[in-house]
Structure formats: structure tokens, C-alpha cells
Amino acid sequence: MLATLQELGxxxxxxxxxxxxxxxxxxxxxxxxxxxxxxxxxxFLNIATSRRWVDDFVCWYNNEHRHxxxxxxxxxxxxxxxxxxxxxxxxxxxxxxxxxxxERWSGNIKNLEPVGSVYxxxxxxxxxxxxxxxA
Numbered sequence: 001m002l003a004t005l006q007e008l009g010x011x012x013x014x015x016x017x018x019x020x021x022x023x024x025x026x027x028x029x030x031x032x033x034x035x036x037x038x039x040x041x042x043x044f045l046n047i048a049t050s051r052r053w054v055d056d057f058v059c060w061y062n063n064e065h066r067h068x069x070x071x072x073x074x075x076x077x078x079x080x081x082x083x084x085x086x087x088x089x090x091x092x093x094x095x096x097x098x099x100x101x102x103e104r105w106s107g108n109i110k111n112l113e114p115v116g117s118v119y120x121x122x123x124x125x126x127x128x129x130x131x132x133x134x135a
Contacts, residue, residue, distance in 0.1 A: 070115050070118070071083070088112075
């Protein structure tokens with residue numbers, strides 16, 4: 001198998017089984033995928049069925065699923081810049097709720113500032129702190 005991968009110019013991943021921090025982005029995505037209620041209990045009938053399921057999952061993941069690492073907006077909202085207005089609206093809502101019932105609040109409202117840049121593969125020399133902040 002290794003020889004075939006090398007012939008195709010594919011660099012094999014050296015991730016270790018049961019080690020979740022080797023590739024945390026893939027691990028997180030696969031966990032989200034596997035725990036969807038629609039995930040089949042048995043194998044897909046054929047490749048076309050599996051591709052259709054993954055296409056539907058990707059559409060849901062990008063357009064409906066609110067991600068904690070980007071302040072609970074969808075990737076599509078963030079990509080188009082709509083996250084800025086959505087988060088500003090949420091901030092106004094929290095301030096209004098706190099003003100109406102201050103006794104229900106023991107501290108400040110949530111930080112709903114849009115997150116900065118998030119990197120999958122930070123350039124060499126950059127600190128990995130942005131990876132940790134986004135996680």
C-alpha cells in the first residue's frame with residue numbers, strides 16, 4: 001500500500017490510532033459526521049449512496065451547523081461575512097436582556113466578537129495559539 005501511495009505522489013499520514021491530537025481537525029469532523037442521527041447503522045448500499053449522503057452532510061455542515069470555534073455561526077455565514085452582523089445582533093440582544101433583568105446576570109455577557117483568522121496549517125514561524133483559540 002505504501003508503494004502505491006508513493007507512486008501516486010500521496011504523502012501517507014502517520015496518525016496513530018486512538019490519538020486524537022494527531023489531526024484534530026479531521027478527528028472533529030469525523031466525530032460530527034459519525035454522530036449525526038442520519039448516519040447509517042449499516043454499510044452504504046453502494047458508492048453512489050455514500051456519495052449522496054456525504055454531499056448532504058457537507059451541505060448541512062457548511063450551511064446549517066453552527067460551529068463553536070467561530071462563535072456559533074455557520075461556515076457559510078462566516079465565509080460571506082454575514083457573521084459580523086449576526087454576532088452584533090446577538091450582542092444587542094444580550095445587552096437588552098441584561099438591561100431588562102439584571103438580577104439574572106452575575107457577570108458580563110458572552111464575548112460575541114467575531115473570531116480572527118483561523119488556520120488549518122499555520123505558516124512556519126507563526127505561533128500555534130490561533131489554532132488553540134479556534135478549537
